[in-house]
Amino acid sequence: MPGPDKEIDLTERIEAFLSDLKRGGCGTGPLRGSAETARETTSLLRRITAQPRWSSAGDLMEIIRKEGRRMIAAQPSETTVGNMIRRVLKIIREEYARSRGSSEETDQQESLHKLLTSGELGEENFGQHFSALKANVIEAINELLTELEGTTDNISMQALEHIHSNEVIMTIGRSRTVEAFLKDAARKRKFHVIVAECAPFCQGHEMATSLSKAEIETTVIADAAIFAVMSRVNKVIIGTQTVLANGGLRAVNGTHTLALAAKHHSTPLIVCAPMFKLSPQFPNEEDTFHKFVSPHEVLPFTEGEILSKVNVHCPVFDYVPPELITLFISNIGGHAPSYIYRLMSELYHPEDHEL
Amino acid sequence: MADSGVTDGAVGKDGIQQAKIEGKELTKEEKQRLRKEKKQQKKNKEKNDENASKESEEKPVSAAAPTPTQPSQKAPSAVPTPASLPVPVSEPQPAKSKADMKAGRRARQESERASKKKGDAGQPAATGKAKAAPSELQPVVKRLPEHVQVDNPDVLKKLAKKLEKQQIPLRLDYGHKVSLFSHLHQYSRRAPLTQQIGIPSTVIHPAIVRLGLQYSQGIVAGSNARSVALLHAFKQVIRDYTTPPNEELSRDLVNKLKPYISFLNQCRPLSASMGNAIKYIKKEISNIPSQCREEEAKSKLLSCIERYIDENIILAAKAIAKSSIEKISDGDVILVYGCSSLVNHILCEAFEKKRKFRVIVVDSRPRLEGREALRRLVQRGISCTYVLISAVSYILPEVSKVFLGAHALLANGYVMSRVGTSQIALVAKAFNVPVLVCCETYKFCERVQTDSFVSNELDDPDDLIVTRKGRTQLEHWQEVPSLGLLNLVYDVTPPDFVDLVITDLGMIPCTSVPVVLRVKNVDQ
Numbered sequence: 061m062p063g064p065d066k067e068i069d070l071t072e073r074i075e076a077f078l079s080d081l082k083r084g085g086c087g088t089g090p091l092r093g094s095a096e097t098a099r100e101t102t103s104l105l106r107r108i109t110a111q112p113r114w115s116s117a118g119d120l121m122e123i124i125r126k127e128g129r130r131m132i133a134a135q136p137s138e139t140t141v142g143n144m145i146r147r148v149l150k151i152i153r154e155e156y157a158r159s160r161g162s163s164e165e166t167d168q169q170e171s172l173h174k175l176l177t178s179g180e181l182g183e184e185n186f187g188q189h190f191s192a193l194k195a196n197v198i199e200a201i202n203e204l205l206t207e208l209e210g211t212t213d214n215i216s217m218q219a220l221e222h223i224h225s226n227e228v229i230m231t232i233g234r235s236r237t238v239e240a241f242l243k244d245a246a247r248k249r250k251f252h253v254i255v256a257e258c259a260p261f262c263q264g265h266e267m268a269t270s271l272s273k274a275e276i277e278t279t280v281i282a283d284a285a286i287f288a289v290m291s292r293v294n295k296v297i298i299g300t301q302t303v304l305a306n307g308g309l310r311a312v313n314g315t316h317t318l319a320l321a322a323k324h325h326s327t328p329l330i331v332c333a334p335m336f337k338l339s340p341q342f343p344n345e346e347d348t349f350h351k352f353v354s355p356h357e358v359l360p361f362t363e364g365e366i367l368s369k370v371n372v373h374c375p376v377f378d379y380v381p382p383e384l385i386t387l388f389i390s391n392i393g394g395h396a397p398s399y400i401y402r403l404m405s406e407l408y409h410p411e412d413h414e415l
Numbered sequence: 416m417a418d419s420g421v422t423d424g425a426v427g428k429d430g431i432q433q434a435k436i437e438g439k440e441l442t443k444e445e446k447q448r449l450r451k452e453k454k455q456q457k458k459n460k461e462k463n464d465e466n467a468s469k470e471s472e473e474k475p476v477s478a479a480a481p482t483p484t485q486p487s488q489k490a491p492s493a494v495p496t497p498a499s500l501p502v503p504v505s506e507p508q509p510a511k512s513k514a515d516m517k518a519g520r521r522a523r524q525e526s527e528r529a530s531k532k533k534g535d536a537g538q539p540a541a542t543g544k545a546k547a548a549p550s551e552l553q554p555v556v557k558r559l560p561e562h563v564q565v566d567n568p569d570v571l572k573k574l575a576k577k578l579e580k581q582q583i584p585l586r587l588d589y590g591h592k593v594s595l596f597s598h599l600h601q602y603s604r605r606a607p608l609t610q611q612i613g614i615p616s617t618v619i620h621p622a623i624v625r626l627g628l629q630y631s632q633g634i635v636a637g638s639n640a641r642s643v644a645l646l647h648a649f650k651q652v653i654r655d656y657t658t659p660p661n662e663e664l665s666r667d668l669v670n671k672l673k674p675y676i677s678f679l680n681q682c683r684p685l686s687a688s689m690g691n692a693i694k695y696i697k698k699e700i701s702n703i704p705s706q707c708r709e710e711e712a713k714s715k716l717l718s719c720i721e722r723y724i725d726e727n728i729i730l731a732a733k734a735i736a737k738s739s740i741e742k743i744s745d746g747d748v749i750l751v752y753g754c755s756s757l758v759n760h761i762l763c764e765a766f767e768k769k770r771k772f773r774v775i776v777v778d779s780r781p782r783l784e785g786r787e788a789l790r791r792l793v794q795r796g797i798s799c800t801y802v803l804i805s806a807v808s809y810i811l812p813e814v815s816k817v818f819l820g821a822h823a824l825l826a827n828g829y830v831m832s833r834v835g836t837s838q839i840a841l842v843a844k845a846f847n848v849p850v851l852v853c854c855e856t857y858k859f860c861e862r863v864q865t866d867s868f869v870s871n872e873l874d875d876p877d878d879l880i881v882t883r884k885g886r887t888q889l890e891h892w893q894e895v896p897s898l899g900l901l902n903l904v905y906d907v908t909p910p911d912f913v914d915l916v917i918t919d920l921g922m923i924p925c926t927s928v929p930v931v932l933r934v935k936n937v938d939q
Contacts, residue, residue, distance in 0.1 A: 257780070257879070259779070259780045259803050259804075259805055262780075262887060265882075265889045266888065268889065268898060269889065272897045273895070276897060277897050278898050278899065279593050279899040279900070282780050282781060282834070282902065282903075283803070283804050283835075284779035284780070284804050284833075284834045284835030285835070286838055287838040288834055288867040288907075289867070289903075291866050291868075313806050313808075316842070317805070317838055317841070317842055321838065350809065358801065358802065358803055360883060363786065365790075366790055366793045369793050369798075370799045370801050371801070372801045373801075373810065374802075374803075375809045379808075
């Protein structure tokens with residue numbers, strides 16, 4: 061029978077995805093980029109939607125929330141997973157509202173008018189059954205997938221607007237988005253790139269080799285020299301792991317120092333981040349914000365004598381406050397950090413912030 | 416011995432050539448002969464040039480013209496042109512009297528001596544300042560040190576000539592240099608200078624050879640360590656020194672030291688503290704009265720050096736430790752960067768005095784000096800935490816004070832220190848954590864600098880390739896034309912990031928450095 065087979069197939073797929081997540085973000089830098097994670101999550105959610113197990117929008121949302129919680133628990137630092145789940149939930153809400161015939165804007169935000177006039181309706185329970193809902197939702201998810209595939213290209217297309225000739229650009233670590241951005245600009249303009257190697261994983265080395273192969277003048281510097289060379293840098297362009305709800309960043313460690321140095325020299329700091337990295341989290345939670353990996357990257361076991369007597373820390377992420385950021389470049393254009401809250405309200409529904 | 420020695424261009428006599436190849440020191444007569452031959456060659460060449468141009472000039476110029484030009488040519492000029500003077504004077508010779516010729520020669524010698532003095536003063540001391548009386552504000556003629564003019568081919572030629580005269584090999588630059596730093600040297604650690612000189616070398620004292628090797632391989636590193644090692648090596652040199660006949664100790668010893676200093680400079684550019692130490696030694700040597708016996712003079716010099724080390728390094732460290740301990744309170748969390756001997760000393764002293772604090776050691780690639788500091792502190796029993804410099808903004812909210820060491824303090828208040836220090840000071844300022852710099856006064860320097868580019872040191876770029884996992888894919892960086900590696904050694908911290916400087920003269924703000932320098936000069 062096709063039904064149970066498909067179900068078993070799907071459960072297997074989900075289990076494989078979860079174990080991959082647990083291994084993948086183990087700290088040696090993501091073995092998979094966030095774009096692939098986003099795509100995989102979305103295709104998995106599409107498959108879940110395609111199953112016949114649900115009858116109303118509410119059921120579907122419950123199923124997705126349940127699976128989503130498991131996925132997030134597998135790798136909490138990989139926020140793209142949670143973001144995609146919230147996007148899909150928003151899609152389901154919209155499609156439901158459209159099927160019901162009510163316009164979309166009235167269901168969006170809490171407003172005083174809504175509170176007063178629709179008080180007797182009570183909560184939306186998404187209980188009604190619509191036959192076309194499944195097809196509409198799957199179509200909308202397909203659109204989302206196409207959008208995800210084009211993000212890097214959309215960002216790189218804006219490169220020439222921001223980079224002029226003979227500039228010195230600084231970056232840190234390795235970001236595929238920034239790599240594509242710079243390579244696109246290098247086709248028409250000549251400029252110089254300084255890459256900070258970002259210890260202890262030294263991902264800057266890979267970035268530098270890749271950029272130099274595209275015939276961009278690249279220089280690799282140690283992390284300690286970031287402030288020393290900053291006076292000659294015209295722009296700082298970085299990627300990030302997550303964009304937080306207040307416009308701040310959760311980026312690879314060393315980025316806060318880079319941002320402070322750029323602020324001191326009044327150098328603009330440009331963040332290339334596609335929209336799927338935008339997350340409704342705030343940086344307040346000290347315990348859950350940081351992620352640590354094995355300290356033997358910092359102080360290897362060969363230093364055995366002193367190893368037992370010292371505390372060694374190896375954090376992976378850094379918090380960068382929004383005051384230090386000049387511009388966000390995403391696949392839908394450029395924004396100031398103060399606009400991020402608005403974008404977030406368009407992408408996610410407030411009730412989905414807590415899954 | 417076929418490959419050793421300075422391979423010179425063919426100068427002349429085989430005897431001299433042979434002696435050079437064997438690495439023996441040329442005797443004085445041979446050196447003078449060489450110099451005379453070179454001058455003669457130059458004169459002949461210029462004469463030919465002059466004759467060629469003179470022939471075209473001679474026709475319009477009347478016979479009366481050469482005579483009024485003579486006295487102006489013979490007048491001693493403040494700006495010496497020793498090479499060009501002999502030529503015009505030698506031409507209208509039949510018209511001049513013998514007395515005039517003698518006067519001209521004397522004037523030439525005076526100007527040559529004046530130029531030599533200026534050239535000497537510009538050597539190892541990083542500032543190259545002419546001796547100005549400290550109570551007057553005389554305009555000082557500063558000559559740029561050679562090691563920041565690598566992109567100027569004339570300077571390189573001059574340096575090559577000077578080293579040739581002193582029989583020191585020239586160290587070649589290595590690898591592709593980042594264009595912003597083309598004015599600095601970049602050497603490779605795998606090609607030490609000692610490979611180019613014969614062993615045993617009779618030109619350079621073996622203690623100096625060993626010291627140079629230790630510097631270039633990074634075995635002796637750190638401002639204080641290098642200065643102390645230098646002074647000990649000079650003590651050995653002085654002990655083994657004997658005055659040659661018909662020479663004065665005060666002048667000959669200084670001349671003996673010059674090639675050693677050039678050699679050490681080639682191994683690794685001299686630090687500010689080493690420059691000050693050398694200035695002090697030279698002054699002491701030239702102040703030895705000529706009637707002093709050799710044994711007496713030598714013991715006097717040795718005791719001077721001992722006293723210098725004692726006063727400026729050992730006692731200064733004690734004084735600084737005493738003042739710093741007042742700044743360390745119980746429950747403090749102190750952040751230190753890299754391995755500064757002075758800061759380690761302070762922390763150990765504070766721990767002995769039973770202060771309760773813990774230390775966070777910040778380290779950076781590629782030198783990883785912080786591990787050495789970590790070992791020393793842990794041995795004493797101080798509780799330590801260890802992070803890399805990219806994690807400093809994670810750890811800084813826990814920190815109550817930052818203690819930094821310095822390589823030199825510049826006259827405009829900037830602190831020159833290991834690369835990364837300015838970054839730590841920047842982040843500490845952003846988190847409102849006080850930054851204290853500890854520095855002895857002998858490291859104060861009259862230079863001024865505002866960024867880390869104009870005067871710095873480039874370390875071996877291959878150090879960046881080696882990571883914990885072995886060599887990364889940057890291994891073949893030389894083959895990729897658009898890839899460059901930059902390994903800076905020093906950087907400058909602006910004075911607004913530093914809250915206090917603790918010196919042996921007390922606790923001063925960063926901007927009081929020129930005041931201290933003035934006071935020190937007046938004392939001397």
